[in-house]
Amino acid sequence: MLDTNTYxxxxxxxxxxxxxxxxxxxxxxxxxxxxxAYIATSQPLDDEMEVKIAKHQRDRGPDWQTMxxxxxxxxxxxxxxxxxxxxxxxxxxxxxxxxxxxxxxxIEVDSLLTTLSKSPNPVVCVSxxxxxxxxxxxxxxxxxxxxxxxxxxxxxxxxxxVVFVAAGLPLVLKGGLPEGLA
Numbered sequence: 001m002l003d004t005n006t007y008x009x010x011x012x013x014x015x016x017x018x019x020x021x022x023x024x025x026x027x028x029x030x031x032x033x034x035x036x037a038y039i040a041t042s043q044p045l046d047d048e049m050e051v052k053i054a055k056h057q058r059d060r061g062p063d064w065q066t067m068x069x070x071x072x073x074x075x076x077x078x079x080x081x082x083x084x085x086x087x088x089x090x091x092x093x094x095x096x097x098x099x100x101x102x103x104x105x106x107i108e109v110d111s112l113l114t115t116l117s118k119s120p121n122p123v124v125c126v127s128x129x130x131x132x133x134x135x136x137x138x139x140x141x142x143x144x145x146x147x148x149x150x151x152x153x154x155x156x157x158x159x160x161x162v163v164f165v166a167a168g169l170p171l172v173l174k175g176g177l178p179e180g181l182a
Contacts, residue, residue: 007032007085007178008160010116011124014152016132020168022089025126026060028163031178032085032122037065039076039086041094056089070097074115077123084121091127095151096144105147113158127152129164 011028015021029036038060044050057066065084069076073088080086088094098108116123129152130145156162161175170177 006176007122008175009119009122010155010159011122011161011163011175012152012155012159013124013126013163013165014129014156014173015165016129019165021126021128021165022056023059023168024163024165024170025087025089025124028178028181029085029087029124031181034122035065035081035084036063037067037080037084037086037121039067039069039073039088041070041073041088041090041097043070043093043097070094071101071103073112077115077119077121080121082120086119086121086123087126088123089126091125091151091155092130092148095148099144099147109151109154113154116155117158125155125159127155 011025013021013025013028015024040053040056042049042053044053060066064087065080067076067079070093073094077086095105098105116125128148130148136142136145156174159174161177162173163177164171164173170181
């Protein structure tokens with residue numbers, strides 16, 4: 001059983017699209033030897049996304065409590081029982097949902113970070129690293145990239161563990177991996 005003193009209260013797993021970040025985050029959550037909760041921020045707005053969501057659910061298996069929370073992560077976290085480990089996948093879609101709803105992003109991020117700091121459960125957040133690609137050619141694309149960068153930096157500042165995943169390989173940027181994942 002994992003020593004809860006060595007397991008991070010907040011972990012941020014970063015990577016590009018299809019980099020293996022979600023699979024790594026699931027391994028990290030599983031290593032906690034606690035009940036597992038998965039908070040999904042995606043919305044099945046098209047057939048391709050429905051297929052992707054179904055694949056993720058099959059890959060995780062039945063041992064996860066799954067909640068859909070495209071907007072209000074605080075309410076979803078409050079519903080979970082104590083002693084769970086929580087995986088939020090992903091912060092990029094959450095941010096996109098907030099932007100589409102024309103929310104005040106600064107207020108939403110502040111609220112999220114406060115909620116995460118008060119969570120009685122360890123939380124693993126998955127997020128895309130967008131700053132390594134081409135400069136988007138629209139102002140909306142550039143705004144989204146910049147807001148994602150700010151969100152990732154603020155999450156990383158608060159996190160005990162930050163891991164960048166590329167080609168399925170984890171690179172620890174902050175903190176240390178729990179035993180068995182190192």
